[in-house]
Amino acid sequence: MSRRTLVGLAMAAALTVTVAVPATAEEVSAPFPSTRFPLGERGLPAKTHKSVGGGIDLYSVATGTANDGYTVTVLMPSGRDYGRRETAEAKAAEVEAAGQTASVQRVVRPAVSDDPSEEIFMVRVGLWPLKDKDKAVKAAKELSDAGVKARADYLGDDGVKTTGPWQMQVLTVDPRRFKGSYAASLGTSVAKRETTSSMAGARKAIAAVNGGFFNIHTSPALRGEPVGISVVGGRLLSEAVPGRSAVVLKGRTARITELTTKMSAISQDGTRLDINGVNRLGTTDELILYTEEYGAKTPANGGAEAVLDASGKVIALRTAGGAVPKGARILHGAGAAADWLWEHAWEKWSVTVDTKVIDERTGRRIALTPDVSVIGGGVGLIRNGRIKVTAKRDGHDSVNMILRRHPRTLLGVTRSGGLVLATVDGRKPGITVGANMIEAAQLMKWLGAVQAINLDGGGSTAMVVGGKVVNQPSDGGERAVGDALLVLP
Known part of the structure; x- marks a missing residue:
């Protein structure tokens, strides 16, 4: 059987009527666009308004019509629903060998400001209106039973042209x-x-x-x-x-x-070590700061921990693993970071935590x-x-x-x-x-x-x-x- 390119879907569906609600005197004080909705058929959306009080306004917005239905998407060897053209063509051949007609769909993931567009290809089988999802699910199961992994997909999720809603x-x-x-x-x-x-x-x-x-x-x-x-x-x-x-x-x-954080621990002997993270699991050689807001025990990974009071004084130097005392912070190190703590964060010494955002x-x-x-x-x-x-x-x-x-x-x-x-x-x-x-x-x-x-x-x-x-x-x-x-x- 021949393969064809799937270019879109237009299906009959119950019409959803969108009514533009005129602005009331109350709404005039609350900023909301009077222009057409920027997506789909670009009509004036229906909306309701509620004054929450004190300059706060809530709008419920509804617009668009349901014209998308279901199809069956064939999964690529990677498990993704898309791949290169040659991969998609090979998958389409498998579908036809299983007795179904496959459509190869070319899709362009649009460019964004810091990444160019990307061309991808999908393999689809069949088109069903919204009310017939069960038929798409059944068709996907039949393909999977034949050794071709597939799933039923709603076309509105694709990200290409839609009327909503x-x-x-x-x-x-x-x-x-x-x-x-x-x-x-x-x-x-x-x-x-x-x-x-x-x-x-x-x-x-x-x-x-x-x-x-x-x-x-x-x-x-x-x-x-x-x-x-x-x-x-x-x-x-x-x-x-x-x-x-x-x-x-x-x-x-x-x-x-856009933000960057820079943190370091500075011992009273003048030595300094970068702090790699806050309130997360660390890796070998990382120094992690735990605060009392962490709400869990620190990792018992054989490393070292310096428990600091509010002034930065080391009130305990211990093997890693334990709760963060109220009002305290913990510098937790593994590997080289643990060695630094044992050498430069002795009890009763002071360690300054320098934090920059x-x-x-x-x-x-x-x-x-x-x-x-x-x-x-x-x-x-x-x-x-x-x-x-x-x-x-x-x-x-x-x-x-x-x-x-x-x-x-x-x-x-x-x-x-x-x-x-x-x-x-x-x-x-x-x-x-x-x-x-x-x-x-x-x-x-x-x-x-x-x-x-x-x-x-x-x-x-x-x-x-x-x-x-x-x-x-x-x-x-x-x-x-x-x-x-x-x-x-």
Whole structure:
């Protein structure tokens, strides 16, 4: 049988009517775009508005129509759903040998500001309308039973052209009327994950969204650890991935920039050693700082630990492994770092922990005062009013992260200094498709952001207002996450 190129899908589906709601007098004071939605059919979205109070407004936005259906995707030898042309052609031949007709689809992962476009190829079998998902699942099973690994896929997730639909929650904070403050929270400890609503409730926050990415590749008991920088109440609780995007919160201001941390331990004998990380597992020869917020025992790996009091005095020098005493910090070393501690961190000596957080846009050090918090982001989206997706620098330049649609949590700052928090729900075929990275940037520009950043998304995406989750988490319920951004009274 011959193979053909699959170029798109247009299927009949029930029409979703989108009605533009006229602005009320109350809404006029709350900034919201009056222009057409930037994605899909680009109509005026339906929206509802709620004044949360004190310059804070919540909008529920819905737009688009469900025209995407299902197909079967054949997996490549790597386990991915795409590959090079020759790999895709070989897989298509396997499908035809199994008695099915294969389509080879060419897809271009769009270029971002720091990474060129990428051409990929997918192998697809069949097209079914949204209501016939079961038929796609059955076809995928038949192929897998024939020795060709495959799965049923919703085409709205692909990241190519779609009509939606989309459901969003948008929280805007007017700096002229808002009298509260912003803060970050890691919950009860760095190691433990908690829900956004739990962290919001503990601080009696007006609103909150989930924060940055957390480490799913460490011990299950430690997976609250942020991937990248975290500062809470002026205390550095996780080091930066050098140069990655982050949001700096101070009082009622928010600023997006790129950060680097530099830390060192300085013994009273004048010797110095770089500190490699904060509140995470270390590797051989690394020196790690643990704070009382860690919430777990330090690794018992045969290394050494210097327990420091609040003044930097060494109150104990011990073999590694144990709790962090309240009001203390621990310098933990393995290998060469352990040797340094045994030689230069004797009991009753003083060891200074020198901590610098550098703003790479200004080259200046950020003063870690009690009103400062920092949340690490996933990818920068907008810089100085222009879309600038820094996926490669920020460690998310894969096809899955740039092109595929997922639920998103987005943060932006307007020209007047206002804050825009948005959640785009996804992974709900026929209800809401989410957004890819380029679409996320387009949405934030539409919402008036001149600086914007992507936070953690997927099943982590959550917005809490008045103690309630107002979006639809894709896991079916709220996921425990590493940290959260809080809007406080």
